[in-house]
Amino acid sequence: MKTLGYYNGKYGELDEMTIPMNDRVCWFGDGVYDAGPCRNYKIFAIDEHIDRFYRNAGLLDMKIPVTKQELKELLEDLVAKMDTGNLFVYYQVTRGTGIRNHVYPEGTGNLWVMLKPAEISDGIKPIKLITTEDTRFLHCNIKTLNLIPSCVASEKARQAGCQEAVFYRPGGRVTECAHSNCHIIRNGTLVTAPADNLILPGIARAHLIRKCKELGIPVNETPYTLEDLYNAEEVIVTSSSNLCLHACEIDGRPVGGRQAELLETIRKALLEEFWDATKEEA
Template structure:
């Protein structure tokens, strides 16, 4: 199959799938999600993604209708049905189905899964960024379906000819991007925003930190500002879809390009980790 969808046990091509109008996602965006790449029919970092998925659901008191192991089995079974093994694997759970009511719907949630062909970027080509004020709520550590501010920021970036938007809070503290984490290299050290309630603790972010530790590169999980961003040796953007990108322009101003050796060491090491974990048997 070229694409594949799943809804509470029902399968089909994405354009053929339908969901109940009373699914709470339609009324409130009431749910959480997770996603990641697959290559050669192997889902990368599946345990980490599923753990985060269940953690997000738990923080909102949403009952996932399957166990972690059952979810992983369903995902792998669906991946095996696809025409290509290089995919974007997305899954979400919504609180349930019922007449619109702000009070929670009781019982297990609804499980959605979508698969489509996708490739991981090698990160060689630099990207362009814009900055925009972070007007989101204070639960950014939960991977919820309420993504309007991120959608607005992503569209703003597109109109500016850029690939991502960097959020900042009052006082200039950089948090993350619309759908990525952002980090800087400063004085040969990786500086990344702390995993508090203002950012989503990205799986790719965790892999970047671990790779730095493996390579002997110091890491500081501390807040940094727009001023730090513009003066950084390098600006790195990570996500599950793009493991290690770098920026050469923000708001039309040139950035980075001052520690290419360290950047390249990280980029190649992260790609090699991904290729090794998803190599063809």
């Protein structure tokens, strides 16, 4: 299959799939999701992603209709049906199906899966960023389907000829990007926003922090500001789709380029971890 959609046991090419109009996602965006890369038919960091998926569903009292192990086996089985093993693997659970009503329906949720061909960037080419005020709600730590502010910010970035938008809160605190985490190198230290309710604690973020500690690079998980961002020695953007990108421009201003060797050490270490975990079987 070139693409694959799955809904509660049924699957097919994405453009052939349909869902009930009364799925709660249609009325309220009532669901959570997770996603990650796959290479050579091996889903990277699958256990970490599934753990986060179940944790986020639990925070919103959603009942996933399968166990963690069943979901893992399902995803691996669906991946095996694809024409290519280099994929973006996306899955979500919605609260269920029922006539539009703000209160929750009874029963378990609806499970969705989407697979499409995708490649991980090697992170060599720098990206351009814009900044925009973070007007999202105060549950950014939960990976919900309510992504309108992120969509608006992503479109602003596209129109500005940039690849991502960096959110900041009143007072100038940088939180994260529209669909990535954002970090800086300051005085040779990785500085990343704390994993509070204002950011999604990304799996790639966790790998970045862990790898920096392994490499002996200091890590500081404290808030930082727009001024810190503009003056950073390097600006790093991470996500499960792109494990380690770096910025050369923010809001039209040149940034970074002052810790190139350290940045390259981090980039190579993260990519090598990914290549090794997803290498083709001999």
